[in-house]
Structures are given as structure tokens and as C-alpha cells.
Amino acid sequence: MNKLDLIRKSKSLFMKWNLHHIAGSLEGGLLNLAYMSKLSKWRNDNAVTGYNDWYQQSWDYSRRINLYKSVLEKQGLAQVPIDYIEFGVSSGSSFRWWLQHQQHEASNFFGFDTFEGLPEAFGPFGKGEMAASLESIGVTDPRATFYKGLFQDTLIPFLDQYKSENRKLIHMDADLFSATIFALSQLYRFLNDGDIIMFDEFAVPTHEFRAFQIFADSFYINYEVIAAANNYLFLAVKIRKD
Numbered sequence: 001m002n003k004l005d006l007i008r009k010s011k012s013l014f015m016k017w018n019l020h021h022i023a024g025s026l027e028g029g030l031l032n033l034a035y036m037s038k039l040s041k042w043r044n045d046n047a048v049t050g051y052n053d054w055y056q057q058s059w060d061y062s063r064r065i066n067l068y069k070s071v072l073e074k075q076g077l078a079q080v081p082i083d084y085i086e087f088g089v090s091s092g093s094s095f096r097w098w099l100q101h102q103q104h105e106a107s108n109f110f111g112f113d114t115f116e117g118l119p120e121a122f123g124p125f126g127k128g129e130m131a132a133s134l135e136s137i138g139v140t141d142p143r144a145t146f147y148k149g150l151f152q153d154t155l156i157p158f159l160d161q162y163k164s165e166n167r168k169l170i171h172m173d174a175d176l177f178s179a180t181i182f183a184l185s186q187l188y189r190f191l192n193d194g195d196i197i198m199f200d201e202f203a204v205p206t207h208e209f210r211a212f213q214i215f216a217d218s219f220y221i222n223y224e225v226i227a228a229a230n231n232y233l234f235l236a237v238k239i240r241k242d
């Protein structure tokens, strides 16, 4: 038996003997280790050209505001009309920040969420956690529109009528691998040079990082890392098409 036949045979036997019963218990840990290693290498290979607070001894969620300010000011987003598209609005904390700090009257703000919480578990958070009703957000700015439901149901109809005219600032804050890879892959055909994608949980290896890495590798995305905060938990990349 040659080497290729041996590999094929071992795969068939793995399935024939249902070895997932044994190996399955290691799956989560091994996947986490593999993506932690990929994340560490990715950090080493990708220089951050703008704001970066690496390395911090302690974790502070409020540091994401430093990243927002840096993206707004350094990327010249304050004075031009933009399309801000947020995936994962929850109680609207980040959404309101961008509404308040990006004042151009021709800007559009689109927010997507179930508004009924996470559709599946995320680490210690169970399905349904992070729920905040659309009414409780208290946004009255006429530039804002919300889309209630799973991204998997709301995004395609939205994109069918979306006119991509303004520079885009896309905010991925849905935490989950499934939600992030779905949204990124649907947005792919609308991405232009200079569009920015921000991540709120980038340093969670098997979720937002895994989704971005698979997306960037599979769609051959060129990008520049323009900002990182809180030891890469918050990240911003700029799409490069030159």
C-alpha cells in the first residue's frame, strides 16, 4: 500500500469505527490551540500602522473608545458621508457612540441584531443572552435604521437594495464565528478600497479571528491593520484593492 492509500484508508477507518466518540472530547481544546497559534503568528506577521496599545497587563473594555477615536480621526471619517454598518447592536452602546461622533448629515447608520440575544452559545454566554429590545435603545436619529432578526435572514434582502456609494465602516460585534463569517462573505462584493472593518472580539481565536482569517484567505482579501486595542481584542483593518 502506498502512502496516499494508507492516508485514505486511515480516514475511512476513522469514520467506520466512529472514532469521533473518542476524539470528539478533544475537539474544542485542539481547535482553540490551533487558532491561538494562528492568531499569535498573525499578530507577529501583521504590523499595525496606526494606534496600538500592545502590550497591556490588564484588560479594560473602555479602551475600544481609543480605537474608535483613532479610526475616526486618522482615517478622515468625521467630515465625509459614511455608511456605518453594525452587526451586533444589543443595547446600542457602540452604535450610539458612532452616531454621536460622526455627524455628517448624509451618513447612514445600519444596525443588525436579533434584538432577542445570541442565537447560540458563545463561551460562558448562553443562547438568548445579551438581549436588548429595539425599543430600549432609544435612538431617534433619522440617519439610523435597524434590521431585526438573524443576519442570515435580514442581510441578503438588505443588500439586494443597498446602494454602496459612501465609504463603509463595518463594525463586527456579533462575537460568533457563524455570524461573522456569514456577514463578511455576504459583504464581500460590496467592499471597496479604503473601506474599514472593525472587530470587537478579534482576539477570541475560534470566533471573530477564525472567521476573518478564513474569509481573508478564501476571498484573497488584501488589507492593512490600522488599529488595535486591548491586546488585539479590538481591531480595525482597511481594505486594500490597489
Ligand SMILES: C[S@@+](CC[C@H](N)C(=O)[O-])C[C@H]1O[C@@H](n2cnc3c(N)ncnc32)[C@H](O)[C@@H]1O
Pocket: 087, 088, 089, 090, 091, 092, 093, 094, 095, 112, 113, 114, 115, 116, 117, 118, 119, 130, 131, 132, 149, 150, 151, 152, 173, 174, 175, 176, 178, 179
Ligand atoms: C456583544 S453584543 C453587541 C454589543 C454592542 N455592539 C454594544 O456595543 O453594546 C452581540 C450581539 O450580536 C447579536 N448576534 C449575534 N449573532 C447574531 C446573528 N446571527 N444574527 C443577529 N444578531 C446576532 C446578539 O443578539 C447580540 O446582541
